[in-house]
Amino acid sequence: MSDTNTIIASSEGRKRRSxxxxxxxxxxxxxxxxxxxxxxxxxxxxxxxxxxxxxxVSFLHLAGTDRLGxxxxxxxxxxxxxxxxxxxxxxxxxxxxxxxxGLLAAFASKTLDDVLAAGLDILIAFPTLLLAMLIVAASDxxxxxxxxxxxxxxxSAIVARxxxxxxxxxxxxxxxxxxxxxxxxxxxxxxxxxxxxxWPTLLVNLALQFGLAxxxxxxxxxxxxxxxxxxxxxxxxxxxxxxxxxTAPIGAIAPGIALVSLVIGINLLADGLRDLADxxxxxxx
Amino acid sequence: xxxxxxxxxxxxxxxxxxxxxxxxxxxxxxxxxxxxxxxGSGKSLTALAAIGLLPDALKASGSVRLDGRQVIGAxxxxxxxxxxxxxxxxxxxxxxxxxxxxxxGRQVGEAVKRRATRDRGATDKAxxxxxxxxxxxQVALPDPDRIxxxxxxxxxxxxxxxxxxxxxxxxxxxxxxxxxxTTALDVTTQAEILALLARLVSERDMALLFISHDLPVVAGxxxxxxxxxxxxxxxxxxxxxxxxxxxxxxxxxxxxxxxAFDDALEIAE
Ligand SMILES: Nc1ncnc2c1ncn2[C@@H]1O[C@H](COP(=O)(O)OP(=O)(O)OP(=O)(O)O)[C@@H](O)[C@H]1O
Ligand SMILES: [Mg+2]
Numbered sequence: 049m050s051d052t053n054t055i056i057a058s059s060e061g062r063k064r065r066s067x068x069x070x071x072x073x074x075x076x077x078x079x080x081x082x083x084x085x086x087x088x089x090x091x092x093x094x095x096x097x098x099x100x101x102x103x104x105v106s107f108l109h110l111a112g113t114d115r116l117g118x119x120x121x122x123x124x125x126x127x128x129x130x131x132x133x134x135x136x137x138x139x140x141x142x143x144x145x146x147x148x149x150g151l152l153a154a155f156a157s158k159t160l161d162d163v164l165a166a167g168l169d170i171l172i173a174f175p176t177l178l179l180a181m182l183i184v185a186a187s188d189x190x191x192x193x194x195x196x197x198x199x200x201x202x203x204s205a206i207v208a209r210x211x212x213x214x215x216x217x218x219x220x221x222x223x224x225x226x227x228x229x230x231x232x233x234x235x236x237x238x239x240x241x242x243x244x245x246x247w248p249t250l251l252v253n254l255a256l257q258f259g260l261a262x263x264x265x266x267x268x269x270x271x272x273x274x275x276x277x278x279x280x281x282x283x284x285x286x287x288x289x290x291x292x293x294x295t296a297p298i299g300a301i302a303p304g305i306a307l308v309s310l311v312i313g314i315n316l317l318a319d320g321l322r323d324l325a326d327x328x329x330x331x332x333x
Numbered sequence: 334x335x336x337x338x339x340x341x342x343x344x345x346x347x348x349x350x351x352x353x354x355x356x357x358x359x360x361x362x363x364x365x366x367x368x369x370x371x372x373g374s375g376k377s378l379t380a381l382a383a384i385g386l387l388p389d390a391l392k393a394s395g396s397v398r399l400d401g402r403q404v405i406g407a408x409x410x411x412x413x414x415x416x417x418x419x420x421x422x423x424x425x426x427x428x429x430x431x432x433x434x435x436x437x438g439r440q441v442g443e444a445v446k447r448r449a450t451r452d453r454g455a456t457d458k459a460x461x462x463x464x465x466x467x468x469x470x471q472v473a474l475p476d477p478d479r480i481x482x483x484x485x486x487x488x489x490x491x492x493x494x495x496x497x498x499x500x501x502x503x504x505x506x507x508x509x510x511x512x513x514x515t516t517a518l519d520v521t522t523q524a525e526i527l528a529l530l531a532r533l534v535s536e537r538d539m540a541l542l543f544i545s546h547d548l549p550v551v552a553g554x555x556x557x558x559x560x561x562x563x564x565x566x567x568x569x570x571x572x573x574x575x576x577x578x579x580x581x582x583x584x585x586x587x588x589x590x591x592x593a594f595d596d597a598l599e600i601a602e
Contacts, residue, residue, distance in 0.1 A: 157389065222424040223432045226497070229384055230444045230504045231417040231451070240443060244434045327484040328433060 069320020075313025079306075083129035092119035094126045095278040102296040111302040114285070115292055120299060124306050127282040130275060131262045131310055134196055138261035139254045141200025142207050147250070149204065150211025151238065154219060165212070171205035176264050180273045192275040195268045199261045210253055214246035248322040248329075255318030259311035266307075282307045335401065337362045337508050337540050338383055338420070342395035343405075345378050345387065345564075352391070353378055353564040362507060365534060365541040367551035367572070369587070370561030376544045377425075379561075380510050383542070384420050385412045400507065417448065421501035425513040427493035431485040437496050438481030441465045444503035468499040472529060491522035495529070502533065508540040509533075515550065527554055548587045549594065552576065560584050 091110070092098040097117040098109075105112045111120035153164040180198035184190045218224065218241065227237055266283020268274035275281055282303040289299030323329050336359035345353040353375040360366050368376050381387050383397055385404040397404040400419040404412065424430045432440060445464045449456045462481075469477040472495040485493055494514060501509060511530060515523040531554060534541045545551045551558065551572075558575045560568040560583065567581040579585040 221432075222426060222429045225381075225386055226422060226424065226430060226500065227432075227443075228386060229416045229420070229422050230500070231413050231447050232443075233413060240435075241432050245432070326434065328486050 066320065068316045072313050072316030072320055075309055076317050079128045079132060079310050079313065082125050083132050086126045086129050090122040090125050092122045094118060094122040094280060102292060105298055112296065112298045114288060114299055120302055123280040123285055124282070124303055126280055127285060127303060127306060130192065130279060130281045133192065134199065134265040135258040135261045137196035138199040138203055139258050141197060142203025142257060143254055145201065145204035146207025147211050149208040151215055153208065153212040154215035155234065168205050168209050172209065176202040177271065180268050184273055190273050190276055192279060195265050195274045199264045203257045203261065206257065207253065210250065211246060214249055215242055218242050218245045248326040251322050251325065252318050255314050258314045262307060262311065336360055337400060339398040340383065343379070343382060343393065343397060344395055345375065345382060345391055345393050347391055351564060356566055358559050358566065358569060360508065360540055360542060363538050363540055364557070365543065365555040367555035367558045368542060368544045368561065369546065369548060369551050369558060371546055374561045375564040376561060377512055380422065380512050380542065380544060383510065384416055417504035417506060419506060420508040420510055421504040421506035422510040422512060423497050423501050423514045425516050427490045427497060427517060430497040431493055433485050437483050437485065437488065438465055441468055441496065441499050441503055444500045448504055468502055471502065471533065472499045491518055491526065494518065494526055498529065506539060508542060510542045512544045530554065548591045
């Protein structure tokens with residue numbers, strides 16, 4: 049009796065979770081498809097003045113035009129590509145650097161671990177903006193790449209701290225000792241035990257970082273530290289729409305919806321992926 | 334006969350605090366030794382020191398020779414080939430003894446594969462699966478087809494402990510270290526696991542280092558006893574001798590407790 053109840057409950061749970069994965073995949077897939085499409089086609093040249101200033105929504109201009117007369121819909125479509133590039137770039141950089149440092153710290157001697165942990169705390173306290181300014185100052189000037197590197201490096205500290213804690217928790221388990229006893233090298237332990245065990249939690253965190261990276265790029269653009277024009281990131285569109293938000297709110301609403309939908313999509317996707325990666329979540333609840 | 338495990342003057346300390354002091358005992362091939370003592374007396378640390386897996390924060394001194402090789406002071410890399418072939422461990426807590434994110438079959442399979450690689454044996458999927466099934470049969474796991482494809486949280490504590498024993502056996506060790514393997518289990522399951530260990534040890538002619546704080550449990554499983562208290566050895570001897578003539582007050586209290594339990598059983602009957 050209670051058995052059948054749990055079975056029903058768990059299959060319902062599975063269904064609900066596979067929905068989060070599907071919806072997430074659809075939303076992200078849509079952004080990806082649009083982003084790729086902009087490489088070959090947009091309704092108008094996003095940089096061209098294709099209409100009057102601040103035109104309202106119409107069949108010609110699906111999201112109206114901005115204050116220069118550029119087609120907003122085309123700009124937002126290009127924005128998808130930029131957002132995906134920034135988000136992916138930032139979490140790849142942040143993930144690789146962060147996981148490497150986190151694993152190193154977890155395996156390091158007490159002294160080195162303390163030094164690394166303190167370094168990470170300082171890096172986390174360091175505002176992304178300041179970091180971005182330093183990186184821009186050290187390179188030829190602000191570009192999409194400098195923004196991605198700055199955000200990625202800032203992310204890496206958070207990923208490193210999480211990786212370090214998660215790894216230490218796994219390392220304390222008996223099955224690690226048992227695996228070591230049966231002759232697994234440390235590299236083997238990382239590959240077969242640690243990465244699979246820390247991955248579900250890291251994944252959700254990386255998805256969060258993805259969303260934050262897209263938003264961080266928006267604020268970097270706002271300060272002129274992001275992608276320079278004509279790269280129209282959603283952040284830049286939002287910033288430009290600020291002055292006219294009362295007269296033509298669509299200029300802020302449309303990129304806002306695009307941004308929010310991508311962030312939600314990424315998080316749903318990560319949730320779904322985590323549930324696939326973690327069997328205890330799959331059959332529980 | 335040269336001992337399989339020879340511990341001489343082993344001390345383990347953290348900073349200023351001594352956790353294990355001047356410990357000496359040895360274990361011959363095929364011999365069954367019980368290490369008994371209250372919680373916190375240093376039994377698990379001794380077992381970890383025997384295979385060179387003490388946490389970095391702890392410093393060991395003295396001599397530990399496992400299968401003829403010095404463990405203390407050895408580089409970790411040099412110990413890797415020794416571990417598993419010389420000794421394998423079954424732990425106290427079945428819940429943390431298995432990787433929660435790996436199916437039982439693959440988990441036992443990894444251990445089988447490592448051993449096969451060492452022996453330069455076949456490591457193809459079919460022969461590994463065959464060996465995994467044979468091991469699950471040996472530890473008397475019911476319904477191996479289901480268990481192979483089950484996650485650790487989908488099987489019972491007793492079954493998890495059997496799977497952990499199967500993994501230890503996959504290494505084909507000369508010495509099996511069982512660190513309170515039955516403490517977390519109910520009495521019936523406990524008796525089954527003890528019988529299983531006894532059978533496997535005699536079938537495979539392994540030596541056994543059985544760690545426990547429960548005298549009646551150890552007494553049935555081993556020939557010789559080492560009694561520890563606060564990191565010191567307080568008594569050693571054959572099981573029968575220790576039972577009949579306990580010298581140290583701590584051992585006397587252990588024996589008295591065991592006797593009282595027996596008497597209670599008799600009265601109940
Ligand atoms: N990593 C460590 N750092 C510092 N002290 C430790 C560490 N591991 C164990 N100890 C201490 O060493 C002592 C012996 O621990 P050990 O685990 O060997 O006890 P035990 O005899 O196995 O006990 P139990 O029967 O409860 O398992 C304990 O007092 C414990 O607090
Ligand atoms: Mg212990």
